[in-house]
Amino acid sequence: MSKKFKVVVAGAGPGGCIFARDLARTGIDVTVYEKGEYETMGHDWSDAVERKALSEVGLDVPEESTKNTGALVKKPGAKDNAGKIFEEHAYPDMEAWAPDYSCRKMIKFRYITTDRRALGKLLVDQARDAGAEIKFGHEVVDIVISGGSTLGNVTVCGVKVKNLATGEEAEVSADVVADDTGFKARLRTKLPTATGIADEFNRKEFANVHRTVRRRNKEVNDFFIDHYRYGYHTGYQWVQFLNDEEIDTGAGVRADPANPDPKDIVAEFISRHPSISDNVVRGGQGLCLVGRSPCSLVAGGFVTIGDAAGQTIPMTGCGAGGAMAGGKFAAEVVLRAAEEGKNDIAALWPYNWNWFVGSGRGANYAGLTALRNILQDLSHEDISFLFRKDIMNAEMLSASINGSFTIPDLQTMVQTLLRGISRPALLIKLNKATTLGTKILKHYREYPRAWDPVRFETWRAKAEDLFGKTQ
Ligand SMILES: Cc1cc2nc3c(=O)[nH]c(=O)nc-3n(C[C@H](O)[C@H](O)[C@H](O)COP(=O)(O)OP(=O)(O)OC[C@H]3O[C@@H](n4cnc5c(N)ncnc54)[C@H](O)[C@@H]3O)c2cc1C
Known part of the structure; x- marks a missing residue:
């Protein structure tokens, strides 16, 4: 069955490549269309990429060092390209400074500085070696849809692809189409509006x-x-x-x-x-x-991954790790669906659940989005005050920068109240941010486990209502 199953991916970013690699390894027929070229994959610089995500997709990540100055990690010997992708610096701990430099805290930074050109090419190589066909210089310009227009009855059954060298366009059919086109979400935004997941990210x-x-x-x-x-x-x-x-x-x-x-x-x-x-x-x-995911990352015959799916950490915009994790989860679910010969929304739904609940990523990112929405306009003075009073403490900063939302306990709340007593307006804002963040985190943990249109609509309406209060 899996040999007959055909998957098309738009975009060879980190998410699309991991998705294509993992499916191709099982023998599924995968074609990736990428409008750019091999030489320009990734960025022309090195990014902080989550160690956990890199390890989870099978890359050999150097150990964390204990110090934080100078050249700490030698690039490990290259048994394959994986050895060449990391900068020498381990970046294990980091100082977070208040905007006015009045205070600093040592926080855990669970990232490693990674050459994005080298990573981009490595992931393409891995997908190709696994058997995926990668077509550079090809832009996916549209999706082909059958069925109705709501989330429950639309089916994506193919794409329209343009060869950028010749200008020729062709229609390609697929059992599952994956959108990994980055934050412009070129395919997801072509779904019918009535699906509720076709919105562009806003400014x-x-x-x-x-x-x-x-x-x-x-x-x-x-x-x-x-x-x-x-x-x-x-x-x-x-x-x-x-x-x-x-x-x-x-x-x-x-x-x-x-x-x-x-x-x-x-x-x-x-x-x-x-x-x-x-x-x-x-x-x-x-x-x-730094925006939030649409409420569903799947429709019939369709999955969205990476920036197109809002899989970035709201506090930093780091999305390479989220994209790779998203690609991995999506591949696991599409493989199971292929084994059952299915591609409907119910068969693809577990990807939603894994992202939002199982992995904890989606729920944490949603909670952090509330914090970001409410606190992003704080002045330098306010943030520096929160640093100095240790209301923004090292633990909380470490968690949020690394993509986790911390539910404050009673002791923290009392301490915050005592330390911030001279700034009641700031405390009220802080309280609103943590209260709504906690509610949103808990609501996402109750994301429907299986596709059920009525339950999902109730869940979605409450999520929108909660986020509305953060504006
Ligand atoms: C300045 C800057 C700094 C950043 N720093 C970090 C950082 O330190 N750490 C971190 O983790 N992240 C960082 N990011 C974010 C990170 O680059 C993205 O989150 C990540 O690359 C998203 O991966 P992706 O799989 O969604 O695909 P992307 O990397 O967005 O790639 C999408 C691919 O799709 C292709 N494409 C687009 N449209 C089409 C189409 N219609 N048809 C075919 N192909 C198409 C594009 O050419 C591209 O190759 C940074 C981003 C920027 C801009």
């Missing part, structure tokens, strides 16, 4: 991020430690050593014309640190999704 759900990798000027004695400046201009600003020769620095702000250009924030930081030279090695700027 408020993006951060504008700039990063630059510079040669280190070793002549200058201007030592600083890796750090995140948390809450700076509605986002964050960071610096880290990549290795002995190179420094990576950048900033992200909520995408809003009222905010400064992150490039200027970075330029200002560099102007204060002469050890960061003008010699640019790599880098770039772009939008980073």
